[in-house]
Amino acid sequence: MTTADRSKRDSDLRFEREALPWLDDVYRFALSMTRDEADADDVVQETFLRAYRSWHTYAEGSDCRKWLFTICRNVFLRSRERERRKVDHGGDDAHLETMASVMMSVSLRQWGHEDLLSRLDLGPAIDRAVGELPEVFRDAVVLVDIEGMSYDAAASILGVPIGTIRSRLFRGRRLLQEMLINHARDAGLIPHAGAPCTGLA
Amino acid sequence: MDCLDVVRQLWDYLDGELTDDRMEAIRAHLAACRNCYPHYDFERAFLDAVAATRREQPAPNMVRRKVMAKLRQAGFAGM
Numbered sequence: 001m002t003t004a005d006r007s008k009r010d011s012d013l014r015f016e017r018e019a020l021p022w023l024d025d026v027y028r029f030a031l032s033m034t035r036d037e038a039d040a041d042d043v044v045q046e047t048f049l050r051a052y053r054s055w056h057t058y059a060e061g062s063d064c065r066k067w068l069f070t071i072c073r074n075v076f077l078r079s080r081e082r083e084r085r086k087v088d089h090g091g092d093d094a095h096l097e098t099m100a101s102v103m104m105s106v107s108l109r110q111w112g113h114e115d116l117l118s119r120l121d122l123g124p125a126i127d128r129a130v131g132e133l134p135e136v137f138r139d140a141v142v143l144v145d146i147e148g149m150s151y152d153a154a155a156s157i158l159g160v161p162i163g164t165i166r167s168r169l170f171r172g173r174r175l176l177q178e179m180l181i182n183h184a185r186d187a188g189l190i191p192h193a194g195a196p197c198t199g200l201a
Numbered sequence: 202m203d204c205l206d207v208v209r210q211l212w213d214y215l216d217g218e219l220t221d222d223r224m225e226a227i228r229a230h231l232a233a234c235r236n237c238y239p240h241y242d243f244e245r246a247f248l249d250a251v252a253a254t255r256r257e258q259p260a261p262n263m264v265r266r267k268v269m270a271k272l273r274q275a276g277f278a279g280m
Contacts, residue, residue, distance in 0.1 A: 008276075008278070009278065012277055012278050012279040013279055015277065015279065016279035020279075023260050023264075023265060023268065024257070024258065024259050024260050026260075027258070027259075027260035027261075027264060028255075028256075028258050028260075031258075037261075040264075041261075041263070041264050041267065044260065044264055044268060045264070045267050045268050045271050048268045048271065048272060049271050049272065049275055052272050052275055052277055053275060094212075095209040095210070097212075098208065098209055098210070098211055098212045098213075099208060099209060101211075101212075101244065102208045102211065102240045102244075104243075105239065105240050105243035105244070106240075108243070109239060117243065117246040117247055117250055118246060122250040122253075122254075123250075123253065123254055126250060126251055126254045127254055130251075130254070141251070144216070145248060145251045145252060146251065146252060146254060146255045147255070148252070148255075150218070151216070151218055166213075166218075169212075170212055173212065173247070173248075173251075176247075176251065177247060180247075
């Protein structure tokens, strides 16, 4: 076996050991973006092909899952023939989104439904609501809230500043909460018209 | 740090994305404030519910086979 053969064998073994175990995670992430199994299938295949071809650029010991998610995101964007969006939704809005969310908790308390989240079977409703979020907000929610990534890692994967991730994440969370409240209203768990909320306490 | 400061930073706090000093200041405020704690409790329950939707969802075997076929075409000799 030549030196080149040995080097290739070692490289393939490392790819097998470090990259392939993340196939399920990459598939889940691809599915969250495409919302279509056949499209996710294509994105995952292309992601691993690109990852294999550029394996020499992967820094050993770094976060392989994050590296694969970044490739996956880029494959998805290319598959949609769309420019990567650089829209900054405004970091300063983030605090306002948090405040708006707190207002919801105030309203629920005023209605005597502060335990709503623990009473609802939220899994299916959240799944549906996440799927209905506009894409820029959905990506942030999936990466941080479902995949458990830091703002920094999510920003790196999506290629946007941390402030953008934060504002998209907070907007996405608030939209999700609105959808869940509507779900609870439709289910007759809370009234359709609540008293206007004017204060924090 | 007053209630307004705390609720404005509640999600940053729950995400552990603040400085240690700020995390500690908010933690101390929440422990003592009856107005803010329910908001914290609501947001934490919400984020827990979202996180709980993560399923260990194996990629279908067909996808796995296609990935391996594609890699082998590209020269991958593992597995």
